[in-house]
Amino acid sequence: FAAATGVAIHYDSEALRQLGTNQHRQNISEDISRFGSPEATIGEGLGLYAIGTFSHNAKLAETGRLGAEAVADAALVTEVVKLATNRDRPNQGEMDAEFWPSGTKGYSANGSFPSGHATAAWALARVVGAEYHSFLPRLLAYGFATAVSVSRVTGRDHYPSDALVGSAIGFLTGGYVYHQHASQRENAFTIQPVMDVRTRTAGIQVSLPVSSLGRLPFAKRNSE
Numbered sequence: 001f002a003a004a005t006g007v008a009i010h011y012d013s014e015a016l017r018q019l020g021t022n023q024h025r026q027n028i029s030e031d032i033s034r035f036g037s038p039e040a041t042i043g044e045g046l047g048l049y050a051i052g053t054f055s056h057n058a059k060l061a062e063t064g065r066l067g068a069e070a071v072a073d074a075a076l077v078t079e080v081v082k083l084a085t086n087r088d089r090p091n092q093g094e095m096d097a098e099f100w101p102s103g104t105k106g107y108s109a110n111g112s113f114p115s116g117h118a119t120a121a122w123a124l125a126r127v128v129g130a131e132y133h134s135f136l137p138r139l140l141a142y143g144f145a146t147a148v149s150v151s152r153v154t155g156r157d158h159y160p161s162d163a164l165v166g167s168a169i170g171f172l173t174g175g176y177v178y179h180q181h182a183s184q185r186e187n188a189f190t191i192q193p194v195m196d197v198r199t200r201t202a203g204i205q206v207s208l209p210v211s212s213l214g215r216l217p218f219a220k221r222n223s224e
Contacts (some may be wrong), residue, residue, distance in 0.1 A: 008161035012097040015160050029155030036121035036148030038075045042068045067127040074123040074173035082111040090156045097159050115158045118166030121148035126174025
């Protein structure tokens with residue numbers, strides 16, 4: 001990945017010059033990228049959460065909640081990298097794709113590297129892809145994220161390497177958030193009521209994580 005990023009950075013300016021300018025293409029790209037902004041993707045995640053909650057679909061609600069969390073976390077990482085790299089956007093300066101083009105004399109709070117839209121779209125898509133393993137949901141999620149990432153380049157808002165690194169940050173952050181939640185769920189101690197209508201009996205079900213059984217007193221006595 002580091003090699004691919006290095007190659008992309010090296011050819012960033014040339015790639016956009018070869019792409020040229022086309023107002024119709026840029027307008028379409030802007031329309032697509034609006035759905036992939038951090039604000040939009042957090043809203044999309046919260047929308048999934050609301051739909052899942054009201055329809056009693058726990059999995060969809062969890063997907064939306066974790067998706068919004070992943071976008072927020074990824075956005076923080078992206079902003080730190082933007083501040084550290086201070087790269088001009090293609091529509092600024094001479095389109096030289098330089099980092100810190102004016103040294104410490106000039107500074108931009110809205111740098112180009114990496115793409116915040118690509119980061120956000122891939123963070124949400126990664127959570128959706130992790131929650132739903134069937135082909136269609138993953139196709140829609142990753143297709144959406146890819147379209148947003150490409151649109152940031154074709155709309156001349158970012159260089160190719162900006163979109164590439166942003167996509168990687170989003171994908172990794174989304175995976176981290178999902179797996180952290182899965183780990184907590186597996187290690188959770190739960191108590192829930194149970195009822196059998198056929199036998200007219202009721203009780204409670206206690207669930208313990210397997211890793212905790214070895215720490216129970218009776219487990220220690222049995223092993224001695």
